[in-house]
Amino acid sequence: MRIAFVSYETVHHRDTETNQRFQSIVDLLAANDHDVHVFCTQFWDGEQGRLERDDVTYHGVSVGPEARASFLLRLPFVLAAARPDVVHASAQPSGQVLAASLGATMARVPLLVEWYGDGGVADDRATRLAAGRPDWIVTPSELVGTWVRERGADGDLVERIPNPIDLERIRAVEPDERVDVIYARRLDDGANLESLLLALAELRDRDWEATVVGDGPERERYERLASDLRIDDRITFAGALSLDERIAAYRGAHVFAQTAEHCVFPTEMLWALAAGCVGIVEYHADSSAHELVEGWDRGFRTTSEDELADAILSAGELEHRDVDETFAEYDGDAVADRYLERYRALQDDRGVF
Structure with missing residues (x-):
């Protein structure tokens, strides 16, 4: 499966709980022989816009952490051109959820959003707009699921998938x-x-x-x-x-x-x-x-x-x-299987094969 992960900032930019969680899912699915691509701001030196690392292809949508506007403007078109089977985006910043949603629509594939909630979930217009866009939302716990529902997410589309262990x-x-x-x-x-x-x-x-x-x-x-x-x-x-x-x-x-x-x-x-x-x-x-x-x-x-x-x-x-x-249900392979099952269910719902 060709999976397009979207995260303006990654663990290679800043080592936070949210970025660690996102990277753990990226690495799990890459280890299971899926075609994994991460669309982010460029964190590597040089002019080349792609980086191959540990079976993951990183795409520098924009250069420099200050280039947010460029990242959000380019992201939908870059995603559509990549022809993924599913788009999997981090919830922060909220603007990237909206851009990823447009890209997924252009590519005619489902959008899943990873809402980790480290630092809480903001209560503003951008967050509420983002909460209503995904085809599915994954949170690490019922606590974060409650926060996201309070921001307007459809409770039937929120699923708890824990952090993996080995x-x-x-x-x-x-x-x-x-x-x-x-x-x-x-x-x-x-x-x-x-x-x-x-x-x-x-x-x-x-x-x-x-x-x-x-x-x-x-x-x-x-x-x-x-x-x-x-x-x-x-x-x-x-x-x-x-x-x-x-x-x-x-x-x-x-x-x-x-x-x-x-x-x-x-x-x-x-x-x-x-x-x-x-x-x-x-x-x-x-x-x-x-x-x-x-x-x-x-x-x-x-x-x-x-x-x-x-x-x-x-x-x-x-x-x-x-x-x-x-x-055993928290083991990395079991967690990876849950994501794959969700991707396939979303594809079936959209009639994507």
């Missing part, structure tokens, strides 16, 4: 040493690590060890808080680790605690759950993390430090695992 990679990494509780996230002002530290402080008379993975501007403040709570001798602040190092830590850990206040999809928690961790989520209105543990017998949802502490105790009664096949 179960084979999890199985290939040797488990690290045993630890009772692990937390992993960039330690910034949205990390809300204090909730976990306060819960652990309530359990200081119990026998436990915890690891905090991640670095950031709030790390020193959290280390001081652990010291003030007199639990710093039982918590290891491991700093930033590679993915394989994090997987090893998750396979050795018993509980993964998610307390961040904002999260459109808890990718790190998903890796940990698939690596066998029991999941404990502190509920927040702007976080979708609770969606992963609802109705699951190895997951707990809490709303306070007291409940979090109780959940850690309850989780201790569950068996230790270092891989959980329950999460």
Whole structure:
């Protein structure tokens, strides 16, 4: 299948959650031997408007991140000339959805829009126009799906497809040493690590060890808080680790605690759950993390430090695992299949073969 991905900015321009998600889908479908093309602003040196990289063809629709007007004007005609089977666009900026919609119409193919929602979903005229154009909208969670519906999208056209993980990679990494509780996230002002530290402080008379993975501007403040709570001798602040190092830590850990206040999809928690961790989520209105543990017998949802502490105790009664096949549906191949099924269904609806 010939797939035209549209993203004014890519992970090669700026490493954001939204761009990471989009690139992961690009790479998955390229790895499954599809003819994958990305239409973006040029991020490579030289005058050549095409770049072949890792089985993906990148097309520089315009040069320079400031060339937005040129990108939006040229995009419909470039897409139509590429003769794709489907157009798959990122939702931001909103103008590119409108331009991609025109290009898909000219090419007589369906338009699917990827709405990740990192940073929220704007409530303006351009966003509402964009929400009404696609033939289908994919979001990473029900939380983002709700935001998009509130901006005018047809709820029947919104589908949740999660971020992918790699179960084979999890199985290939040797488990690290045993630890009772692990937390992993960039330690910034949205990390809300204090909730976990306060819960652990309530359990200081119990026998436990915890690891905090991640670095950031709030790390020193959290280390001081652990010291003030007199639990710093039982918590290891491991700093930033590679993915394989994090997987090893998750396979050795018993509980993964998610307390961040904002999260459109808890990718790190998903890796940990698939690596066998029991999941404990502190509920927040702007976080979708609770969606992963609802109705699951190895997951707990809490709303306070007291409940979090109780959940850690309850989780201790569950068996230790270092891989959980329950999460096979989140594996990259399964996620790629869901996109392909959606593309084909949209083609059938349009009578495109």
